[in-house]
Amino acid sequence: MSITLRPYQDAMLGDVRDAFRSGFKTPLLTAPTGSGKTVLFSFVASKAAGKGNKVLILVHRQELIRQTSATLTAFDVPHGIIASGVPETDEAVQVASVQTLVRRLDRMTWTPTLIVVDEAHHATRTTGHGRVLAHYPEARVLGVTATPERLDGQGLGALAGGFFDALVMGPTVAELVQLGHLSKPVVYAPPSAVDLSGIRTVAGDFNKGDLAAAMNRPAITGDAVQHYARHCNSAPAIGFCCSVAHAESVAEAFKAAGYQAASIDGTLDPDTRAQRIADLGSGALQVLTSCEIISEGTDIPIVAAAILLRPTQSLALYLQQVGRCLRPFPGKDRAVILDHVGNCHRHGLPDDDREWSLDSKPRRQRKKEDDETPTRQCEHCYEVHRPAPECPSCGFIYPVKSRRIEQVDGDLQEIAPDPARLAAKREQAKAATLDDLRKIAAARGYSPRWAEHVYRARQAKQTAWRGAR
Ligand SMILES: [Zn+2]
Incomplete structure (x- = not known):
């Protein structure tokens, strides 16, 4: 059986190839859980092996070894497994448990030319992943992860002391x-x-x-x-x-x-x-x-x-x-x-x-x-x-909150708008021209500059609104 890549996976593959062709040696591919990263890197492994590469796929959990092995089998890619209790073989593609490989590094005779690192956010200098990568400095590396970010804030990039030299972005969850x-x-x-x-x-x-x-x-x-x-x-x-x-x-x-x-x-x-x-x-x-x-x-x-x-x-x-x-x-x-x-x-x-x-x-x-x-x-x-005027789930329409808020006994409480203030605002809104505004200013005993200020603020707001469209 063979697997057909989805169009967006084809695009991801193209971007990874472009990264290698542009001279990057250790790109990190980022794509969400569910985007088919295992399918993608199994495809990469099969193509690379076809060109004479030795491909090491590094995973860190038993379940992921099984999953990767099953995907490679679906692609008809012969492969060996490096895990405790499994006899070693010499196929061009090897799926390795990080923990097992770290223990065997010193006596490994099989040397990869391409290393695929699954869950690559684990790959820093101090982890098992990092020790494997450091052991094979000549190999090209493809890191794959949904979250290229670590709890300690340490960057995964070469400039931050990490292994990866380029970030390749796959599709987003929303896409x-x-x-x-x-x-x-x-x-x-x-x-x-x-x-x-x-x-x-x-x-x-x-x-x-x-x-x-x-x-x-x-x-x-x-x-x-x-x-x-x-x-x-x-x-x-x-x-x-x-x-x-x-x-x-x-x-x-x-x-x-x-x-x-x-x-x-x-x-x-x-x-x-x-x-x-x-x-x-x-x-x-x-x-x-x-x-x-x-x-x-x-x-x-x-x-x-x-x-x-x-x-x-x-x-x-x-x-x-x-x-x-x-x-x-x-x-x-x-x-x-x-x-x-x-x-x-x-x-x-x-x-x-x-x-x-x-x-x-x-x-x-x-x-x-x-x-x-x-x-x-x-x-x-x-x-x-995300902010919206009504709830997308139950259709509840959010009440529009009045703007005047007064502090009472240390608690913020909503207070109904003052009717006189509302009437004044309404009168002001009805005044269409600068002249109208000047008349209001005179009637209320405001400075004539007030009318100009309101008029200019209005024009600025309209411009900004048009600009936003
Ligand atoms: Zn609701």
């Missing part, structure tokens, strides 16, 4: 939604933010132990069950939790509410784990919860909802979790994200366009960018969406 290759994400969040005071930040993200204590509470879990009932129509959902115990208690709460639910974690035997994932895929399970296992690389297109119960400062983790429910599937007209932890306020909506860079960014700057993401929350159904 893939438009093309029908991803489902439209719809985000609902509770009206009040979860209390994260006292949660420590360790290595750039919230401390998981602190989080588990803060999040594993009946009120929050009950809220999750209620929102699932209201918005998800019993569609298969994944719940992202802070600890194994948290995942278990959330699954219990869903069961108590009459849903088919289960949790998975690393201590389960692989068969039970695989069975529960399969049950979610077949619809036998409605809700599967976990604290770690299902973030990266689990591909179950029928999953139509993500229940976010783990606050994170990692944009990569947030997008990976959300990405688990964005795959298109027959009959699935949208992907529902129930954000109980404020991640969409922290990182923006899943289909926001993002500006990536290979440079290092100070933390404060990243935070500022996050803060600038404009969102609005419906006070009726709690959907979080």
Whole structure:
């Protein structure tokens, strides 16, 4: 069997080739979860091997080895696997577990000429990925990731001390939604933010132990069950939790509410784990919860909802979790994200366009960018969406807020506009010419300069408005 690339994948491939042809040796390709990165780099590997290259595909999880191997097989690409317990072979394409390869580097005789790095945001000088890349300085490198950004703000680019010398941009989430290759994400969040005071930040993200204590509470879990009932129509959902115990208690709460639910974690035997994932895929399970296992690389297109119960400062983790429910599937007209932890306020909506860079960014700057993401929350159904006069989900029309606000006892309160002031404004609006404005100024005892000032401000506003069109 062979695989046909989609048009946008062809374009990505062309851009990668252009980067190599322009003399770059280590481009980094960025494209969202669900854009078919595995298909793309498997295609690259097969073409490169056909031209006599030795291609090393570097992945860091068991599941990704299986997925990549299956894709290469679909392309009829003979390949070996470098992983513990698997005998080594000498095919021109090798799929390697980073952990295993790092241990074997000193005795490897097979030398790659092209290295494909999956989840390439892990590739810095100090990681296993980095040690492999540093071991083969002559090889060309193609990095692939959905989020070319690290929690510590360290850039992945050569100028920032990293490995990559060019950034190749694939399609955005919004574009893939438009093309029908991803489902439209719809985000609902509770009206009040979860209390994260006292949660420590360790290595750039919230401390998981602190989080588990803060999040594993009946009120929050009950809220999750209620929102699932209201918005998800019993569609298969994944719940992202802070600890194994948290995942278990959330699954219990869903069961108590009459849903088919289960949790998975690393201590389960692989068969039970695989069975529960399969049950979610077949619809036998409605809700599967976990604290770690299902973030990266689990591909179950029928999953139509993500229940976010783990606050994170990692944009990569947030997008990976959300990405688990964005795959298109027959009959699935949208992907529902129930954000109980404020991640969409922290990182923006899943289909926001993002500006990536290979440079290092100070933390404060990243935070500022996050803060600038404009969102609005419906006070009726709690959907979080881009600013609009009405809620795209329930059609609630936002009341137009009056502009006069007075401070009373330290609280900001809305006060009805003063009728006399309104009448004066109306009279002023009716005055079409500078002469009319001068008459008003005279009648009210204003300075004649007031009329000129209002007139000029009006003209400037009109010009600006025309310019904007
Ligand atoms: Zn609404």
